[in-house]
Amino acid sequence: MLFVLWLLIALISIFAGTYDVNPIKTLISGDELSKAVLLKIRIPRVIMAAVAGGTLAISGAALQALFRNPLASPFTLGVSGGASLGALIAIRLGLSQGFLGFSSISLFAFLVSLFTIFFVYSVSKVRGVVATGRLLLAGVVTNFLYSALILFIQFFSDFTQSLQTMRWIMGSLDVVGLDSVWKTLIFAVPGCFLLLSLTKEMNLFALGDDVASSLGVNVGRMEVTIYFATSLAASAVISVTGPIGFVGLIIPHILRMILGVDNRIILPCSFLLGASYLTATDTISRTIVSPIEIPVGIVTASVGGLFFLWLLMRTKKEVII
Amino acid sequence: MKTIIEGENIRFSYDGLEVLRGIDVSLGKGRLIGLLGANGAGKSTLLKIICGILNPKSGRISYNGREIAKMDKREIAKKVAYIPQDSTFGFPFSVAESVLMGRAPYIGRFAFEREDDWQIAVSAMETVGISQLRDRLVTEISGGEKQLASLARALAQEPEVMILDEPATFLDVRHKSQIMKLLMRLKGDRGISVIAATHDVFSTLFYFDEIILLKDGTIFAQGRSEDVLREEILTAVYGMRVTVKKENGKMFVLPVE
Numbered sequence: 001m002l003f004v005l006w007l008l009i010a011l012i013s014i015f016a017g018t019y020d021v022n023p024i025k026t027l028i029s030g031d032e033l034s035k036a037v038l039l040k041i042r043i044p045r046v047i048m049a050a051v052a053g054g055t056l057a058i059s060g061a062a063l064q065a066l067f068r069n070p071l072a073s074p075f076t077l078g079v080s081g082g083a084s085l086g087a088l089i090a091i092r093l094g095l096s097q098g099f100l101g102f103s104s105i106s107l108f109a110f111l112v113s114l115f116t117i118f119f120v121y122s123v124s125k126v127r128g129v130v131a132t133g134r135l136l137l138a139g140v141v142t143n144f145l146y147s148a149l150i151l152f153i154q155f156f157s158d159f160t161q162s163l164q165t166m167r168w169i170m171g172s173l174d175v176v177g178l179d180s181v182w183k184t185l186i187f188a189v190p191g192c193f194l195l196l197s198l199t200k201e202m203n204l205f206a207l208g209d210d211v212a213s214s215l216g217v218n219v220g221r222m223e224v225t226i227y228f229a230t231s232l233a234a235s236a237v238i239s240v241t242g243p244i245g246f247v248g249l250i251i252p253h254i255l256r257m258i259l260g261v262d263n264r265i266i267l268p269c270s271f272l273l274g275a276s277y278l279t280a281t282d283t284i285s286r287t288i289v290s291p292i293e294i295p296v297g298i299v300t301a302s303v304g305g306l307f308f309l310w311l312l313m314r315t316k317k318e319v320i321i
Numbered sequence: 322m323k324t325i326i327e328g329e330n331i332r333f334s335y336d337g338l339e340v341l342r343g344i345d346v347s348l349g350k351g352r353l354i355g356l357l358g359a360n361g362a363g364k365s366t367l368l369k370i371i372c373g374i375l376n377p378k379s380g381r382i383s384y385n386g387r388e389i390a391k392m393d394k395r396e397i398a399k400k401v402a403y404i405p406q407d408s409t410f411g412f413p414f415s416v417a418e419s420v421l422m423g424r425a426p427y428i429g430r431f432a433f434e435r436e437d438d439w440q441i442a443v444s445a446m447e448t449v450g451i452s453q454l455r456d457r458l459v460t461e462i463s464g465g466e467k468q469l470a471s472l473a474r475a476l477a478q479e480p481e482v483m484i485l486d487e488p489a490t491f492l493d494v495r496h497k498s499q500i501m502k503l504l505m506r507l508k509g510d511r512g513i514s515v516i517a518a519t520h521d522v523f524s525t526l527f528y529f530d531e532i533i534l535l536k537d538g539t540i541f542a543q544g545r546s547e548d549v550l551r552e553e554i555l556t557a558v559y560g561m562r563v564t565v566k567k568e569n570g571k572m573f574v575l576p577v578e
Contacts, residue, residue: 068411206411214403216395
């Protein structure tokens with residue numbers, strides 16, 4: 001059902017835009033400009049939105065399971081900040097050429113977010129146990145530090161570069177052609193599959209480290225795999241789109257309210273709903289004050305934030321956590 | 322009597338601090354063993370080593386002659402169940418879902434539980450007496466009910482050994498005796514062996530067949546309850562004077578000071 005929802009939204013999204021394109025007519029009649037808009041801009045963008053939304057949502061759901069805390073997400077734990085800083089450093093150093101076929105920007109983003117995760121992890125681990133409070137605090141502080149570093153790099157940039165960076169930080173799905181989409185998929189697909197393969201363990205992990213271990217989970221290996229897979233998947237997205245917040249936090253939340261908390265259901269559904277959500281918000285951001293495009297990060301944060309507040313008010317008497 | 326679990330010279334330390342200093346234990350089939358000792362004596366650590374959550378720094382612990390550290394974790398989980406002192410539930414699963422998690426060692430990575438897994442979970446809830454709670458959320462039930470839900474989950478593992486870390490510490494008298502009687506029944510009906518750590522020397526001791534008394538990471542005394550529960554031994558272990566009374570064939574420990 002969620003897949004159908006995404007298909008519907010994707011179709012609407014392909015039709016909608018400043019330049020009026022009718023996909024069926026275009027493909028049949030072959031008007032060059034329309035064809036270019038459709039194949040080089042509209043369709044890649046819709047795919048990018050789906051991949052980015054799905055990946056961020058699934059990463060959020062996985063991190064929440066890992067920390068047994070519904071407030072964990074790539075955003076809150078410093079993964080987004082790390083990926084942004086890594087990508088920005090690569091851009092500023094002018095490292096446009098790739099390494100073994102992977103883009104340097106993605107690689108830098110991945111490396112810094114992986115470093116972030118291991119740093120935050122080791123700071124939070126006390127006597128073999130990850131203290132959730134320490135971890136969230138460490139994540140938030142790391143995020144602040146990365147923001148400062150990003151601003152520092154910004155300060156030494158010229159006006160055009162600075163404006164580019166600003167737009168990128170706001171989060172945007174502005175891709176041309178399928179190149180960036182492929183670059184994202186190379187990392188995002190294995191990352192998401194790794195996370196999906198761990199959903200049963202994530203459920204058991206909710207019972208505490210010791211009980212999970214007594215039920216056959218190799219807790220240490222599971223933790224490391226989730227860190228690795230989330231930073232792989234999320235940094236691949238963020239290095240292309242910039243940090244798009246709230247998706248990883250809000251999508252799993254909504255799903256848990258409707259479908260319960262079984263991660264074997266929540267994770268795959270998070271991908272589909274995240275994909276639908278970001279495709280929809282991106283369509284809104286492209287069309288609402290057309291021809292001007294609002295960066296989609298601003299729209300996700302506003303729509304997501306308001307929806308979240310509404311949910312909180314509506315479920316005042318229920319225990320959400 | 323068949324020995325199920327056997328540990329030899331088990332040592333363990335946290336950050337260089339030795340908490341277990343050469344422990345030998347053996348658990349016979351269908352026995353109910355109480356593990357006693359002051360705070361920090363090493364009870365929890367010993368229990369975690371017995372069910373394979375922690376590996377001993379030296380020494381070996383074996384299940385039916387096979388070394389636990391070398392067994393597959395899922396294989397251990399089918400034989401040995403662990404119930405912690407404080408049942409935490411990170412997310413609001415239903416009681417039935419949490420009990421069903423006891424079937425995890427039996428199902429594959431991408432599989433869901435089958436009909437017979439559900440039946441085992443349902444019968445575990447019936448045995449423990451929490452069938453009426455099955456659709457309630459684990460985050461919304463009382464402490465005693467949570468502990469019973471944990472017990473039901475452990476039963477759903479269909480284990481031969483159950484390890485309980487202070488199962489009754491936070492519970493009221495009724496729940497305490499409910500849990501102890503249930504353990505007696507499991508021992509009698511299914512031949513399940515139980516090791517339970519307890520602080521509660523004053524009200525639950527008479528249920529145990531055997532007692533192990535830990536002091537500073539070593540076994541201070543071990544044996545049948547009537548041999549071990551003596552005033553001079555308990556006074557030495559807890560550092561306070563106690564008296565042991567016998568009434569209707571049951572042993573009771575009472576504080577003197």
